Amino acid sequence: MxxxxxxxxxxxxxxxxxxxxxxxxxxxxxxNNYYTQILIVxxxxxxxxxxxxxxxxxxGQLALGHAGFMSVGGYAAAILTLKLHLPFPIVLLAxxxxxxxxxxxxxxxxxxxxxxxxxxSTLGFGEIIRVLIINIDSLGGARGLAGIPKExxxxxxxxxxxxxxxxxxxxxxxxxxxxxxxxxxxxxAAEAMGINTTKYKIMAFVMAAFFAGIAGGLYAHxxxxxxxxxxxxxxxxxILTFVVxxxxxxxxxxxxxxxxxxxxxxxxxxxxxYRMVIYSASLILLMIFRxxxxxxxxxxxxxxxxxxxxxxxxxxxxxGTKDVAA
Amino acid sequence: xxxxxxxxNGLALGSVYALIAIGYTMVYGIIKLINFAxxxxxxxxxxxxxxxxxxxxxxxxxxLLISMLGCAVLGVLIEKVAYKPLRGSSKITLFxxxxxxxxxxxxxxxxxxxPNPKPFPELLKVKIYKLGGFQINxxxxxxxxxxxxxxxxxxxxxxxxxxxxxxxxxSFDIDAAQLMGINVNNTISMTFAIxxxxxxxxxxxxxxxxxxxDPYMGIMPGLKAFVAAVLGGIGAIPGAMIGGILLGVAETFxxxxxxxxxxxxxxxxxxxxxxxxxxAGLMGKKVNxxx
Numbered sequence: 001m002x003x004x005x006x007x008x009x010x011x012x013x014x015x016x017x018x019x020x021x022x023x024x025x026x027x028x029x030x031x032n033n034y035y036t037q038i039l040i041v042x043x044x045x046x047x048x049x050x051x052x053x054x055x056x057x058x059x060g061q062l063a064l065g066h067a068g069f070m071s072v073g074g075y076a077a078a079i080l081t082l083k084l085h086l087p088f089p090i091v092l093l094a095x096x097x098x099x100x101x102x103x104x105x106x107x108x109x110x111x112x113x114x115x116x117x118x119x120x121s122t123l124g125f126g127e128i129i130r131v132l133i134i135n136i137d138s139l140g141g142a143r144g145l146a147g148i149p150k151e152x153x154x155x156x157x158x159x160x161x162x163x164x165x166x167x168x169x170x171x172x173x174x175x176x177x178x179x180x181x182x183x184x185x186x187x188x189a190a191e192a193m194g195i196n197t198t199k200y201k202i203m204a205f206v207m208a209a210f211f212a213g214i215a216g217g218l219y220a221h222x223x224x225x226x227x228x229x230x231x232x233x234x235x236x237x238x239i240l241t242f243v244v245x246x247x248x249x250x251x252x253x254x255x256x257x258x259x260x261x262x263x264x265x266x267x268x269x270x271x272x273x274y275r276m277v278i279y280s281a282s283l284i285l286l287m288i289f290r291x292x293x294x295x296x297x298x299x300x301x302x303x304x305x306x307x308x309x310x311x312x313x314x315x316x317x318x319x320g321t322k323d324v325a326a
Numbered sequence: 327x328x329x330x331x332x333x334x335n336g337l338a339l340g341s342v343y344a345l346i347a348i349g350y351t352m353v354y355g356i357i358k359l360i361n362f363a364x365x366x367x368x369x370x371x372x373x374x375x376x377x378x379x380x381x382x383x384x385x386x387x388x389x390l391l392i393s394m395l396g397c398a399v400l401g402v403l404i405e406k407v408a409y410k411p412l413r414g415s416s417k418i419t420l421f422x423x424x425x426x427x428x429x430x431x432x433x434x435x436x437x438x439x440x441p442n443p444k445p446f447p448e449l450l451k452v453k454i455y456k457l458g459g460f461q462i463n464x465x466x467x468x469x470x471x472x473x474x475x476x477x478x479x480x481x482x483x484x485x486x487x488x489x490x491x492x493x494x495x496x497s498f499d500i501d502a503a504q505l506m507g508i509n510v511n512n513t514i515s516m517t518f519a520i521x522x523x524x525x526x527x528x529x530x531x532x533x534x535x536x537x538x539x540d541p542y543m544g545i546m547p548g549l550k551a552f553v554a555a556v557l558g559g560i561g562a563i564p565g566a567m568i569g570g571i572l573l574g575v576a577e578t579f580x581x582x583x584x585x586x587x588x589x590x591x592x593x594x595x596x597x598x599x600x601x602x603x604x605x606a607g608l609m610g611k612k613v614n615x616x617x
Contacts (some may be wrong), residue, residue, distance in 0.1 A: 060420060109602050113418065116360055120556060121601045124594035127549075131591035233549070237425050244422045275435055280429035286424065288411045291419040 015162055019155075026154055029199025035304045037153060040222055042262045049242035049254040051211035054168060054241070057249035057297075058177070059204040060184030061111065062119040067235035068211055071228065072129060073099035073213025074220040075139055078148045081221070088151040092160075092217040099213025100206050107205035111198065113173040126236055133228045144227040145220075152222035158217065164211055169251055170209075180204055184249070245286060247293030249285070252300035257293070287297055330418040331460035333575065338535070340475035341575020345528035345549030347558065347566035348480065349401075349521025355497035355561035356517050358417065362424040363404060364525055365548015366431035369541060371397045371526025372533035373435060373445070379447040386449040386534075390472070393530050399556040401522025402515045403555075408543045410511075421575040428548075446537040465535045476527060477567060480520065484563065489516050497561060546590070550577075553597040559610020568608060 022039065025031045031039070044253045048066060077095030080086050088092070109198035110121045118128055135144045138233045171177050191197050220226050246253030264282075268275035348369050353361045374393035378384055384392070408427050412420050484490040492513045495503040504510050508609040514609025532547070533539045554573040573593055580592040600607060 019495050056418070062421075110598075113601055113605060115599055116354075116358075116560075117556070117605055119421070120360070120552070120577055121598050124553070124597045127594045131588065131594075135585075135587050195607075233545075241422060241425070248418070273437055276433035277430065280426050280433055283426035284408050284423055287419050287423040288408070291412065291415045310435075317420065 011166075019158055022158070023155060027124075034254060037222075038262065038266055040152065040154055040157050040218075042148060042259050043154075043161040044219050044222075045216040045239070045242060045258040045262050046161050047211055047218075049246065049258040050165055050168055050237045051214045051252060052239050052253055053206040053243045053246075053248070053254040054180070054204045054208045056243050057247075057254070058172060058180045059201055060187075061201055061205070062237050063205065063208075063237075064119045064121040064206070064233075064240060065106070065122035065129070067127040067231040067233070068126035069099045069212035070216040070219070071133060071210040071226070071231035072102050072216065074216030074226050075133060075145065076213070077217030078111060078145055078220040078226055079139070081148060081151070081179065082145075088156075088221065091151075091221075092214055095217035095220075096126060096210045096213035099216065100210035103209025104202065107202045107209075111201045116272070117269040123233060128232075130228050133163070133231075140226070142228065144225055144229075146225050147222045148220050148226070149223050150221060152218045157218055159223075160214065164214070165251060165255065170250070176200070176203070195291075198288060198308040204313055241283065245283075245293050245296060247295035250293070250295040250299055251294035253293055253298070256295065257302070260294075318319045328582070330439065332578050334462050335582075337470045337571060337576035338574070339578055340571035341470050342528045342532055342570075343547070343551045343554045343574050344570025345473055345476065345524045345531075347554040347570045348477075348563055349525045350552050350555040351558070351560055351563060351566040352517050352521045353499075354555070355563075356493065356500065356514055357413070357420075357521050359408070359409065359420050359424060360552065361409075361521075362421070362548070363427035363431060365544035365546075365551065366428050367397050367401055367404075367522045368525040368529040368532075368546030368547060368551075369435065369539070369546070370400060370431060370543030371522075371529025372539040372543065373439065373529075374526065375449075375530035375533055376444060376446055376539055379449055388470070389449060390530050391527030392526060393480045394526045397526025397529075398519040398523040401518040401525075405515060405518040410514075419569075428544075432544070436482060439541060441541065443538040443540040445484065446533040446539055448537070449534055465531075469531045469535065472527060472531060476524060480563070482525070483520065489513065493517055510599070550593045550611055553593045556597060557600050559607025562609040563609070565607055604614055 018318055024033075026029060026036050026039075049286045052063070052066050056062050073095035076098035077091045080091045080094055081088075106122070106125045107266030110118060110125070113121055133139050137238065139145055174178070179190070179195045180203075183200050184192065185196050238261075242258040243254050246255070265275055265279055268278055271278075331468075346364065347420075349364050349367070353359055353364070371393050374396040375389050378389045378392045382389075382392075405428055407425050409420065412423055450468060455460050456465070480595060481494060484493060489512075492503070492508045493516060495506065495508055496510055496513045496517075500510060503513075504506055528547075529539075529544075532543075549572060551570065553565045554569035556569070557573060558567070558569030573596065577589050577592055581589045584592075
């Protein structure tokens with residue numbers, strides 16, 4: 001118990017420190033609104049990325065409709081605020097639950113498919129959600145939904161992001177998490193070991209949809225406006241890029257990539273004309289020269305341990321080849 | 327008679343989807359890559375046609391041919407630069423690279439030509455022919471004619487020439503083809519060249535029919551053509567043609583008889599139904615997974 005407490009303490013301290021530094025920078029207006037906005041967008045993108053990482057990185061299923069879930073959550077939360085004036089935490093939770101429900105409805109039929117087919121059908125659902133939103137007048141249609149009150153601030157976004165990361169981290173070290181990993185590694189072997197692969201795929205899918213819904217709610221209550229065009233296929237690929245670039249199956253990698261890729265276009269803003277060209281070219285180059293992503297399947301915290309194990313493995317392998325040669 | 331009219335419009339649109347879908351399906355057949363940049367090659371084709379028609383003042387057929395050639399070269403170049411170094415890496419890496427390439431083409435063209443739509447020069451005089459209850463204009467006729475000629479040409483290349491045989495062999499089993507002495511690299515380049523040329527032709531045809539082109543015009547037709555390829559059974563060339571035609575007709579009918587706004591959703595709805603009911607598509611072969 002003492003040990004557990006100690007490790008929890010060790011995680012909590014740096015998180016609180018980071019928060020204290022950033023929050024005081026914002027409070028003392030050293031970081032202006034523009035930088036605060038970037039920080040908040042980073043956090044929202046981290047939520048989306050670590051959520052999608054559960055589907056793609058841990059369960060190994062290629063899903064491409066994540067922006068759809070984000071828009072469902074965002075619209076649901078915004079409507080609840082506008083029509084029923086519910087308190088913000090309940091609205092966020094409800095947005096997440098509605099997105100999760102959509103995840104369940106979409107996940108059950110599509111997760112029977114594999115690989116590219118799954119990618120394309122989830123992409124299709126994402127686009128259908130967008131087209132439907134455009135066609136529903138009470139959601140603002142193509143004009144977008146305006147007049148959402150501003151409820152999101154940095155503290156809320158930060159702690160929700162941290163909370164979600166911790167939830168996913170704890171889940172991945174539990175037996176459920178190992179079951180998800182086994183689906184990625186070898187679905188047939190996992191099934192032979194008695195793991196209900198469909199259940200775990202749907203579980204990852206629904207949870208990711210839930211988190212995306214929360215991210216959507218946060219987004220809606222920060223920008224105070226929802227435009228169906230901003231949840232298109234490009235947004236989904238953007239989230240996918242975070243996951244792949246960070247290294248599939250690495251929570252800290254997804255978070256890191258979401259941070260870098262949110263800052264990069266902003267940092268390139270002075271050369272606005274070229275920024276998207278540079279962004280896309282660097283994406284291609286990164287894929288060619290570092291296809292496993294920034295961190296691979298490793299976590300930031302376990303880098304050292306991983307290197308140690310890898311070296312050991314290498315030694316064994318080298319020994320093995322020597323034996324054969326002899 | 328409205329029905330016949332919409333059928334003609336649908337066929338014209340479908341023939342364009344078919345031309346793009348063939349490229350998707352051929353590339354997927356060989357290297358199992360959803361080449362997301364393919365829709366943008368179609369856009370580049372339209373811009374090539376625009377440049378040639380505007381600055382070299384050439385007529386329809388030479389403009390079309392030069393644009394196709396340009397796209398073929400571009401397709402091969404993209405394959406060599408971006409996809410070839412990644413051969414053998416995971417599918418998702420290739421996929422992201424293709425998305426990156428798609429973004430790169432869009433933004434590079436946006437940088438060069440600006441974000442505003444450009445009016446496409448008139449390559450063919452628009453004449454309207456009245457046949458019974460419906461009418462067809464010369465642009466639609468040229469769309470259908472060019473598509474048919476190109477498809478026949480493609481059939482000849484794939485089924486009657488040696489490089490076509492190599493392409494079929496490589497898409498059947500790329501490793502075995504390599505062992506039989508087929509130069510797989512050349513075959514893949516050839517596939518990209520042909521697919522891109524067809525997409526380029528589609529770009530010019532659409533540019534003429536809707537005389538406005540912009541750097542983002544390739545996104546939606548690209549996605550829909552991919553849907554057409556899946557609908558027909560990905561990897562099967564005749565399937566891509568049938569899928570393209572079906573999709574074009576379905577979309578035009580939705581626009582005419584149900585709702586204009588829903589026409590974008592119909593393509594994806596069809597896709598999902600096909601995938602859930604018959605995942606191999608209309609003409610695709612079912613592959614049993616080996617354990």
